[in-house]
Amino acid sequence: MNQNAEYSAVNDTVRGQFFRKVWAMTTPYWRSEEKGKAWTLLIAVIALSLFSVAISVWINSWYKDFYNALQKKDEAAFWQLILYFCGIAAVAILGAVYRLYLTQMLTIRWRAWLTEQHFARWLGNKNYYQLEQGGYTDNPDQRISEDLNSFTSNTLGLGLGLIRNVVSLVSFSIILWGVSGSIEVFGFTIPGYMFWCALVYAAVGSWLTHVIGRRLIGLNNNQQRFEADLRFSMVRIRENAESIALYNGEPNENRRLSNRFGLVWHNFWDIMKVSKRLTFFTSGYGQIAIIFPFMVAAPRYFAGKIELGELMQINSAFGNVQENFSWFISAYQDLAAWRATCDRLLSFRQAMTDNEERAPAIDVQTSGTALKVHNLGLDLADGRHLLTNADMTVEEGERVMLSGRSGSGKSTLLRAMGHLWPAGHGSIRLPTARYLFLPQKPYLPIGTLREALSYPQAGETYPHERYVHVLETCRLPHLVARLDEANHWQRMLSPGEQQRLAFARALLYAPQWLYMDEATSAMDEEDEASLYQALIDEIPGLSILSVGHRSSLKRFHPRHVRIENGHLVDQTVTA
Numbered sequence: 203m204n205q206n207a208e209y210s211a212v213n214d215t216v217r218g219q220f221f222r223k224v225w226a227m228t229t230p231y232w233r234s235e236e237k238g239k240a241w242t243l244l245i246a247v248i249a250l251s252l253f254s255v256a257i258s259v260w261i262n263s264w265y266k267d268f269y270n271a272l273q274k275k276d277e278a279a280f281w282q283l284i285l286y287f288c289g290i291a292a293v294a295i296l297g298a299v300y301r302l303y304l305t306q307m308l309t310i311r312w313r314a315w316l317t318e319q320h321f322a323r324w325l326g327n328k329n330y331y332q333l334e335q336g337g338y339t340d341n342p343d344q345r346i347s348e349d350l351n352s353f354t355s356n357t358l359g360l361g362l363g364l365i366r367n368v369v370s371l372v373s374f375s376i377i378l379w380g381v382s383g384s385i386e387v388f389g390f391t392i393p394g395y396m397f398w399c400a401l402v403y404a405a406v407g408s409w410l411t412h413v414i415g416r417r418l419i420g421l422n423n424n425q426q427r428f429e430a431d432l433r434f435s436m437v438r439i440r441e442n443a444e445s446i447a448l449y450n451g452e453p454n455e456n457r458r459l460s461n462r463f464g465l466v467w468h469n470f471w472d473i474m475k476v477s478k479r480l481t482f483f484t485s486g487y488g489q490i491a492i493i494f495p496f497m498v499a500a501p502r503y504f505a506g507k508i509e510l511g512e513l514m515q516i517n518s519a520f521g522n523v524q525e526n527f528s529w530f531i532s533a534y535q536d537l538a539a540w541r542a543t544c545d546r547l548l549s550f551r552q553a554m555t556d557n558e559e560r561a562p563a564i565d566v567q568t569s570g571t572a573l574k575v576h577n578l579g580l581d582l583a584d585g586r587h588l589l590t591n592a593d594m595t596v597e598e599g600e601r602v603m604l605s606g607r608s609g610s611g612k613s614t615l616l617r618a619m620g621h622l623w624p625a626g627h628g629s630i631r632l633p634t635a636r637y638l639f640l641p642q643k644p645y646l647p648i649g650t651l652r653e654a655l656s657y658p659q660a661g662e663t664y665p666h667e668r669y670v671h672v673l674e675t676c677r678l679p680h681l682v683a684r685l686d687e688a689n690h691w692q693r694m695l696s697p698g699e700q701q702r703l704a705f706a707r708a709l710l711y712a713p714q715w716l717y718m719d720e721a722t723s724a725m726d727e728e729d730e731a732s733l734y735q736a737l738i739d740e741i742p743g744l745s746i747l748s749v750g751h752r753s754s755l756k757r758f759h760p761r762h763v764r765i766e767n768g769h770l771v772d773q774t775v776t777a
Contacts, residue, residue, distance in 0.1 A: 224548070253297050253301075417476050419541045480535070654703070669682075
């Protein structure tokens with residue numbers, strides 16, 4: 203993993219780019235085809251949030267009347283105000299329920315739109331392949347599933363919370379300014395002094411909160427990455443369970459998992475330490491905030507300038523103003539988590555952008571009827587050359603076997619033809635014809651066998667009889683009855699059965715060009731001969747380029763090309 207890329211978003215803050223990039227990630231949804239419903243829901247949620255502020259102002263006014271009734275021992279007014287409060291509470295509950303419901307509705311719709319956009323982008327331009335090969339980013343699955351979920355819910359939660367706090371701050375500041383009166387300090391008269399006390403109290407608290415808790419941003423980022431790495435390691439064990447069991451590799455895997463969890467453990471302890479210090483401060487700050495308004499308002503109350511009801515109204519208004527000023531303090535841990543999520547998403551998106559904007563080193567295009575390789579060079583990441591200025595032409599209808607020593611570049615040449623190899627030079631012209639690649643390890647999606655067989659097309663593409671025919675032709679008659687069974691076929695079938703299934707897929711698809719990379723390596727020679735002959739018989743005029751080592755393959759390929767010392771050497775294949 204490239205950690206410099208991972209933390210590039212953090213450095214963007216210094217350059218003043220972080221919020222610009224977050225804005226660019228946030229705004230497309232609100233201009234998309236979903237904008238009508240999105241803005242309707244957002245306006246409704248904001249309206250309900252402002253309504254909750256109005257309820258708070260309403261209750262603040264109720265405090266004054268209620269405590270004055272208590273001070274005057276006015277029982278009739280007391281019970282009247284209790285009933286009045288019940289009405290306010292009922293309206294407040296209704297508003298809170300629908301505010302939550304509509305917020306959740308908006309969150310899931312925004313998440314769904316963002317997820318579909320990221321699916322399309324991750325799967326486009328071979329990003330899912332290139333990012334894995336280059337190590338540009340880790341755990342894209344977590345970033346799309348968990349980070350997008352956190353981003354939408356936290357962005358809406360924090361954004362709506364900020365709007366509500368700003369409106370509440372203005373409302374209660376007006377109230378507090380009006381009821382707090384003025385105070386004389388060292389000969390200076392300070393109007394609305396309670397407001398200024400709340401402002402200073404919150405400002406000092408916010409600054410200290412950031413000083414104490416700023417490490418949480420990086421620690422939360424690390425925690426998400428370490429947790430995802432641990433999950434990925436466990437998935438790898440499940441995927442390779444048989445090989446690990448045969449190697450008796452359990453102690454080795456245990457060490458690997460323990461090391462992964464050790465990173466989770468130590469980073470979480472760091473989070474705990476910072477959170478402990480931050481909680482000490484924020485809890486103390488909150489407790490002092492309960493008595494602080496009474497302390498600063500007490501002189502006017504004991505001087506008889508205000509009654510108990512007004513004192514309680516001042517306390518309530520001060521509490522709201524101080525709480526709104528202190529929004530940064532109460533939301534700091536959520537802000538730190540949101541920032542870490544944004545950093546991960548931004549680095550993921552930047553890695554995809556870099557891949558999309560990277561000019562291809564090898565010019566691969568589709569034209570004509572022949573496969574043409576011209577002046578082709580293939581390079582490894584460490585600078586070594588696999589091929590140097592190679593040339594080759596394969597005419598329509600030819601069957602060519604490509605061989606060479608292990609690591610000579612045979613499979614890499616096929617990857618270059620499939621737009622997968624980033625380093626090198628030269629050009630490849632693929633014929634404008636229906637083609638299919640058969641890798642050594644076929645991909646079988648989880649689902650019905652019919653869907654795995656017809657991949658990448660839909661399961662209903664071909665008639666049932668056609669599926670039966672290709673399975674029987676490829677020596678898989680025992681799978682006919684399981685065509686509509688859903689399973690994890692890559693685990694259920696042996697490597698040889700998987701490769702035979704790939705040949706059945708080729709017979710279904712009936713390409714004009716077939717590119718095979720050790721596609722029969724797990725078969726015996728009898729199955730190999732039977733399947734190659736089936737391809738030749740059932741797909742007339744099929745052009746084949748096969749990577750292979752076995753001499754038994756030569757009789758199916760009249761032409762033989764070998765990679766020697768970085769060059770393509772044409773040879774005549776003898777039977």
